[in-house]
Amino acid sequence: MTGERRESGNEGFRSPETGDALQRMSDFHLDVLREVSNIGAGNAATSLSTLLGKTVDMRVSRVFPMPFNEIIEYVGGAERMILSVFVRIEGGISGNMLFVMSREDAQSLVRHMTGATETEEQGFSEMGLSVLHEVGNIMIGSYITALSDFLGFELSPSVPSLAMDMAGAILAFSLSEIGRSGDTAIVIDGALSLDGGALSGDGAGHIFLLPDPESFNKIFQALGVAGNGDH
Amino acid sequence: MATIRVGIAESGVVLNPNSVSTLGLGSCVGVTLYDERRKIGGMVHVMLPSTELAKGADFNRSKFADSAVPDLLQQMIRSGADQRRLVAKLAGGAQMFNLGGEADSLLKIGARNVAACKQALALLRIPIVAEDTGGSWGRTVELFSESGILEVRAIGKTKTQI
Numbered sequence: 288m289t290g291e292r293r294e295s296g297n298e299g300f301r302s303p304e305t306g307d308a309l310q311r312m313s314d315f316h317l318d319v320l321r322e323v324s325n326i327g328a329g330n331a332a333t334s335l336s337t338l339l340g341k342t343v344d345m346r347v348s349r350v351f352p353m354p355f356n357e358i359i360e361y362v363g364g365a366e367r368m369i370l371s372v373f374v375r376i377e378g379g380i381s382g383n384m385l386f387v388m389s390r391e392d393a394q395s396l397v398r399h400m401t402g403a404t405e406t407e408e409q410g411f412s413e414m415g416l417s418v419l420h421e422v423g424n425i426m427i428g429s430y431i432t433a434l435s436d437f438l439g440f441e442l443s444p445s446v447p448s449l450a451m452d453m454a455g456a457i458l459a460f461s462l463s464e465i466g467r468s469g470d471t472a473i474v475i476d477g478a479l480s481l482d483g484g485a486l487s488g489d490g491a492g493h494i495f496l497l498p499d500p501e502s503f504n505k506i507f508q509a510l511g512v513a514g515n516g517d518h
Numbered sequence: 519m520a521t522i523r524v525g526i527a528e529s530g531v532v533l534n535p536n537s538v539s540t541l542g543l544g545s546c547v548g549v550t551l552y553d554e555r556r557k558i559g560g561m562v563h564v565m566l567p568s569t570e571l572a573k574g575a576d577f578n579r580s581k582f583a584d585s586a587v588p589d590l591l592q593q594m595i596r597s598g599a600d601q602r603r604l605v606a607k608l609a610g611g612a613q614m615f616n617l618g619g620e621a622d623s624l625l626k627i628g629a630r631n632v633a634a635c636k637q638a639l640a641l642l643r644i645p646i647v648a649e650d651t652g653g654s655w656g657r658t659v660e661l662f663s664e665s666g667i668l669e670v671r672a673i674g675k676t677k678t679q680i
Binding site for chain 1: 525526527528541542543544545546565566571572573574577578581612614615616617627628654655656657658673674
């Protein structure tokens with residue numbers, strides 16, 4: 288990550304108060320990461336489609352550098368209740384992955400898969416939570432398999448863990464390793480449409496890839512696009 | 519009454535009758551200081567335990583317990599607080615995910631944050647008068663400068679005042 292970098296016209300691309308190297312990533316490299324996300328989320332969509340027995344569309348992946356506090360707003364605000372499944376990846380690259388859904392979408396998904404009536408007031412049954420845990424597990428697992436094939440890296444994921452809590456609490460924990468290097472992360476957001484937009488919430492499951500800062504160069508080297516991005 | 523909102527790795531000091539709050543603490547810790555006579559309250563949202571974890575020399579001091587807590591004290595003093603009267607309260611430091619046996623340092627970050635905040639306060643000889651830490655749930659906290667009460671809210675739990 289040395290050498291001159293192309294200036295980007297992307298708005299909100301850097302915040303002046305910090306000198307994070309992540310904020311100086313070129314548009315070209317952000318596009319490469321978008322492709323990585325498309326490949327991972329595409330495979331996850333195929334798996335979910337098989338699981339649900341219906342079409343699952345991948346939405347356009349979004350990739351951008353963002354200060355931590357804005358990331359939490361992006362996910363709906365610090366106090367917004369979200370369902371999340373967390374996995375830590377080690378191996379050729381390291382980082383954290385999160386499968387995230389709104390509470391409403393999670394309830395719709397459980398209804399679809401079990402026929403049970405999970406209502407907002409009742410929260411989730413044990414079976415509902417176990418279904419969501421498994422969906423998150425499959426989503427992240429498929430994503431990692433595709434990522435590993437694409438990059439040619441061995442990747443070993445931790446045991447997936449589920450939490451249903453405030454977005455701020457979940458995201459800040461997931462960003463703690465990145466926090467050692469700065470106050471900004473590259474958000475790699477791969478989204479799957481769960482029910483053709485008919486669900487409440489935003490109708491999507493999101494798979495966030497949050498690589499440790501040292502891993503970006505490894506990704507670019509594996510894909511033969513290391514350097515300053517002036518390709 | 520106005521409420522000042524403190525984000526991740528940010529701090530704020532308020533005078534009577536205002537309050538200072540931070541939303542959705544997970545493994546992070548909200549450290550508050552309070553001067554009862556002057557009715558000055560301060561809060562910092564600590565993300566990591568030690569500046570030794572910082573990669574690079576240029577870091578945000580409000581993010582690490584060992585720099586954030588002394589800096590909050592200085593902010594309080596500049597706002598007119600007397601260090602000898604200050605008392606501290608803590609909230610947060612949860613373990614949001616249970617990853618079984620793979621309890622490496624990353625996953626214990628909440629407990630490490632709490633321990634580091636306590637150590638930083640001990641070094642400054644500021645007594646801890648209340649805490650709501652640990653567990654596996656997120657917390658929203660608000661410190662009221664009028665009373666020094668720290669209100670803690672969590673999803674599915676009764677609001678508490680400490």
